[in-house]
Amino acid sequence: xxxxxxxxxxxxxxxxxxxxxxxxxxxxxxxxxxxxxxxxxxxxxxxxxxxxxxxxxxxxxxxxxxxxxxxxxxxxxxxxxxxxxxxxxxxxxxxxxxxxxxxxxxxxxxxxxxxxxxxxxxxxxxxxxxxxxxxxxxxxxxxxxxxxxxxxxxxxxxxxxxxxxxxxxxxxxxxxxxxxxxxxxxxxxxxxxxxxxxxxxxxxxxxxxxxxxxxxxxxxxxxxxxxxxxxxxxxxxxxxxxxxxxxxxxxxxxx
Amino acid sequence: xxxxxxxxxxxxxxxxxxxxxxxxxxxxxxxxxxxxxxxxxxxxxxxxxxxxxxxxxxxxxxxxxxxxxxxxxxxxxxxxxxxxxxxxxxxxxxxxxxxxxxxxxxxxxxxxxxxxxxxxxxxxxxxxxxxxxxxxxxxxxxxxxxxxxxxxxxxxxxxxxxxxxxxxxxxxxxxxxxxxxxxxxxxxxxxxxxxxxxxxxxxxxxxxxxxxxxxxxxxxxxxxxxxxxxxxxxxxxxxxxxxxxxxxxxxxxxxxxxxxxxxxxxxxxxxxxxxxxxxxxxxxxxxxxxxxxxxxxxxxxxxxxxxxxxxxxxxxxxxxxxxxxxxxxxxxxxxxxxxxxxxxxxxxxxxxxxxxxxxxxxxxxxxxxxxxxxxxxxxxxxxxxxxxxxxxxxxxxxxxxxxxxxxxxxxxxxxxxxxxxxxxxxxxxxxxxxxxxxxxxxxxxxxxxxxxxxxxxxxxxxxxxxxxxxxxxxxxxxxxxxxxxxxxxxxxxxxxxxxxxxxxxxxxxxxxxxxxxxxxxxxxxxxxxxxxxxxxxxxxxxxxxxxxxxxxxxxxxxxxxxxxxxxxx
Ligand SMILES: Nc1ncnc2c1ncn2[C@@H]1O[C@H](COP(=O)(O)OP(=O)(O)OP(=O)(O)O)[C@@H](O)[C@H]1O
Ligand SMILES: [Mg+2]
Numbered sequence: 027x028x029x030x031x032x033x034x035x036x037x038x039x040x041x042x043x044x045x046x047x048x049x050x051x052x053x054x055x056x057x058x059x060x061x062x063x064x065x066x067x068x069x070x071x072x073x074x075x076x077x078x079x080x081x082x083x084x085x086x087x088x089x090x091x092x093x094x095x096x097x098x099x100x101x102x103x104x105x106x107x108x109x110x111x112x113x114x115x116x117x118x119x120x121x122x123x124x125x126x127x128x129x130x131x132x133x134x135x136x137x138x139x140x141x142x143x144x145x146x147x148x149x150x151x152x153x154x155x156x157x158x159x160x161x162x163x164x165x166x167x168x169x170x171x172x173x174x175x176x177x178x179x180x181x182x183x184x185x186x187x188x189x190x191x192x193x194x195x196x197x198x199x200x201x202x203x204x205x206x207x208x209x210x211x212x213x214x215x216x217x218x219x220x221x222x223x224x225x226x227x228x229x230x231x232x233x234x235x236x237x238x239x240x241x242x243x244x245x246x247x248x249x250x251x252x253x254x255x256x257x258x259x260x261x262x263x264x265x266x267x268x269x270x271x272x273x274x275x276x277x278x279x280x281x
Numbered sequence: 282x283x284x285x286x287x288x289x290x291x292x293x294x295x296x297x298x299x300x301x302x303x304x305x306x307x308x309x310x311x312x313x314x315x316x317x318x319x320x321x322x323x324x325x326x327x328x329x330x331x332x333x334x335x336x337x338x339x340x341x342x343x344x345x346x347x348x349x350x351x352x353x354x355x356x357x358x359x360x361x362x363x364x365x366x367x368x369x370x371x372x373x374x375x376x377x378x379x380x381x382x383x384x385x386x387x388x389x390x391x392x393x394x395x396x397x398x399x400x401x402x403x404x405x406x407x408x409x410x411x412x413x414x415x416x417x418x419x420x421x422x423x424x425x426x427x428x429x430x431x432x433x434x435x436x437x438x439x440x441x442x443x444x445x446x447x448x449x450x451x452x453x454x455x456x457x458x459x460x461x462x463x464x465x466x467x468x469x470x471x472x473x474x475x476x477x478x479x480x481x482x483x484x485x486x487x488x489x490x491x492x493x494x495x496x497x498x499x500x501x502x503x504x505x506x507x508x509x510x511x512x513x514x515x516x517x518x519x520x521x522x523x524x525x526x527x528x529x530x531x532x533x534x535x536x537x538x539x540x541x542x543x544x545x546x547x548x549x550x551x552x553x554x555x556x557x558x559x560x561x562x563x564x565x566x567x568x569x570x571x572x573x574x575x576x577x578x579x580x581x582x583x584x585x586x587x588x589x590x591x592x593x594x595x596x597x598x599x600x601x602x603x604x605x606x607x608x609x610x611x612x613x614x615x616x617x618x619x620x621x622x623x624x625x626x627x628x629x630x631x632x633x634x635x636x637x638x639x640x641x642x643x644x645x646x647x648x649x650x651x652x653x654x655x656x657x658x659x660x661x662x663x664x665x666x667x668x669x670x671x672x673x674x675x676x677x678x679x680x681x682x683x684x685x686x687x688x689x690x691x692x693x694x695x696x697x698x699x700x701x702x703x704x705x706x707x708x709x710x711x712x713x714x715x716x717x718x719x720x721x722x723x724x725x726x727x728x729x730x731x732x733x734x735x736x737x738x739x740x741x742x743x744x745x746x747x748x749x750x751x752x753x754x755x756x757x758x759x760x761x762x763x764x765x766x767x768x769x770x771x772x773x774x775x776x777x778x779x780x781x782x783x784x785x786x787x788x789x790x791x792x793x794x795x796x797x798x799x800x801x802x803x804x805x806x807x808x809x810x811x812x813x814x815x816x817x818x819x820x821x822x823x824x825x826x827x828x829x830x831x832x833x834x835x836x837x838x839x840x841x842x843x844x845x846x847x848x849x850x
Binding site: 089117120126131132144146150151153154176187 | 746752756759
């Protein structure tokens with residue numbers, strides 16, 4: 027059903043994320059049904075769909091925050107299985123940004139960003155700090171480095187979270203509705219940072235309800251409904267000329 | 282806004298300004314405090330006056346002089362106190378007992394409580410529910426009942442002295458050299474291979490396992506041919522070191538050949554060479570002795586209805602020297618810990634700094650013991666024999682058991698002298714004994730408080746939001762790092778304040794000792810008050826004692842707490 031459409035600029039390379047017939051159940055409830063999709067390096071994929079359709083579950087399977095029961099997920103040539111070393115290796119290459127920021131409240135902004143590079147990548151403190159300050163600069167809050175997360179606004183916190191994920195120099199970034207918990211005036215500052223990240227050539231899978239953002243940056247849109255990828259295509263195809271009745275209904279409600 | 286307020290205030294007439302003061306929240310706050318303070322002082326003064334006049338009416342004037350009088354009552358288990366000592370001395374004994382039970386109780390309750398709290402969150406259904414069962418029973422029982430249960434049901438139902446429960450059991454065991462060797466080899470391989478990749482681990486463990494199998498096979502064959510394998514057969518052959526090494530060689534060779542076919546040429550060649558060489562050498566020369574380590578276990582802890590007896594530990598004349606070694610070792614360990622932490626920060630390279638520091642401290646301690654113990658002993662000693670003082674060699678004095686306790690300690694070679702408990706007829710001849718009352722009270726306080734601490738720990742861990750764990754995992758932190766860097770600091774923040782309450786409860790609850798006649802400070806002072814008639818003064822002394830104890834505990838806990846609180850807007 028969901029035939030893979032590669033964006034042209036990456037058609038020649040190997041996919042960096044491969045999902046084949048991924049199935050997942052929560053108890054009796056079938057959340058993901060035969061999800062099959064390839065993501066190419068440097069590709070920006072936006073996932074949309076109604077609430078409860080399994081979007082979060084899908085991207086959380088990619089870095090094993092959720093465990094899928096059937097099918098195959100291969101990230102950066104590493105197969106996701108039960109081997110903890112594979113899981114750790116995959117997580118090192120994937121950064122994730124959550125709806126609720128999930129910054130560590132007991133660490134300063136700087137230490138939030140430095141924690142994983144120092145303890146997972148084993149960088150020196152000096153190197154980690156340099157990288158952290160560089161990233162805080164990039165997301166536009168260099169002056170907040172010594173503060174604690176509790177002292178920042180939501181938009182600032184989410185930008186720290188993006189810096190924290192980028193500090194590991196991941197190959198892939200996952201975003202799960204990064205702007206949904208923000209006040210409208212803060213949404214833009216976060217979207218701007220995300221746009222900047224995509225323009226740096228990062229592979230990105232992003233769940234969002236910001237259709238304007240999706241249209242602007244996405245190479246490809248996946249439309250989820252009831253655990254299935256119902257339709258996929260470029261933003262133009264999907265927004266301007268949706269094929270599936272479910273997609274049409276969803277878009278008519280949201281736009 | 283503010284200037285407008287002030288300006289309009291200045292224009293108002295004095296009366297109106299005064300009236301508006303009456304509704305000013307800042308003014309009201311100050312007045313409220315003052316009124317409360319005045320009331321408090323008035324009430325306290327009233328109470329104090331009442332007490333004084335009541336005492337005067339009974340011809341009593343409260344002071345502390347009576348505390349110097351002869352106590353006239355005995356306190357069980359207090360070796361350094363007799364009925365002829367003063368009330369102050371009795372107080373001291375009671376205070377020591379209270380402090381001892383409270384300190385041990387705090388440590389025990391904390392450890393048991395944390396363990397139980399973690400078990401309450403265990404994924405293992407059985408463990409979790411068994412723990413839940415005990416926690417609920419304890420939390421819903423009055424402490425007094427728990428103390429009585431511990432005292433009458435548990436402690437007093439212990440056997441008579443002659444049927445004492447002992448730990449460990451008295452026994453003699455032999456550990457054959459070959460098993461020790463196998464153990465050492467396995468341990469070495471484990472340490473060496475922990476970080477190795479799967480292929481290498483597989484190779485060496487295959488080698489080890491096949492060697493073991495070969496050993497057993499050869500043993501069966503060898504058992505049938507006594508000439509080749511000496512008089513060994515049956516299990517005995519297994520214990521022969523030469524047998525073991527020969528088997529390792531053959532097995533190693535086999536395993537190596539197996540893996541050799543799998544393109545592990547270098548490792549395989551190594552294994553063949555090492556295995557065969559070692560095996561042949563040892564088997565030919567019979568280098569390693571047969572036999573093994575002989576263990577003699579003697580009971581360390583005795584449990585009977587007179588209490589719990591444990592070894593006496595005496596510091597000898599050389600203890601100070603050894604203590605100096607330990608102190609230096611600890612200092613060195615701390616220094617090396619911080620140095621390595623700094624190194625890790627600077628280079629990112631991880632060092633096992635905790636393990637290295639502990640190792641350093643242990644080495645200093647052990648080496649210190651050996652050095653201190655091997656210093657020469659004075660050749661002769663003056664001892665008393667048949668009423669006369671005579672000089673004789675130390676060894677002889679030791680042999681004939683002529684030294685006094687002090688001399689024995691002064692001339693002992695080891696820094697510590699440990700005297701194991703020993704029964705002597707109808708009583709324990711040596712060892713220190715904790716009374717049944719003490720054991721019962723301590724156990725009751727520990728398990729009762731631990732039940733509450735378990736719930737606090739559980740709640741504290743659950744209070745860390747799920748998102749924190751997901752963020753940490755998404756960043757690739759290992760489970761250990763996640764526990765140490767994310768969960769623990771955030772859980773402690775929630776755990777410490779209610780923990781302080783539990784610690785204070787434990788300290789104050791220890792006064793329930795009176796129910797089973799344990800001579801704690803409350804029980805002793807109760808007796809003092811009854812005997813001297815100075816009940817008001819004695820109660821004040823008791824109150825002040827518990828107040829100081831509580832203040833110390835909460836002071837320490839507040840200091841710890843302040844270091845874990847979060848900074849927020
Ligand atoms: N841990 C869980 N246990 C049971 N059911 C779950 C769990 N997590 C999610 N679900 C269910 O799975 C379905 C898909 O959830 P998911 O969070 O993936 O949806 P979503 O598409 O991200 O929705 P939203 O847009 O609201 O975030 C939902 O019906 C949800 O109730
Ligand atoms: Mg979601």
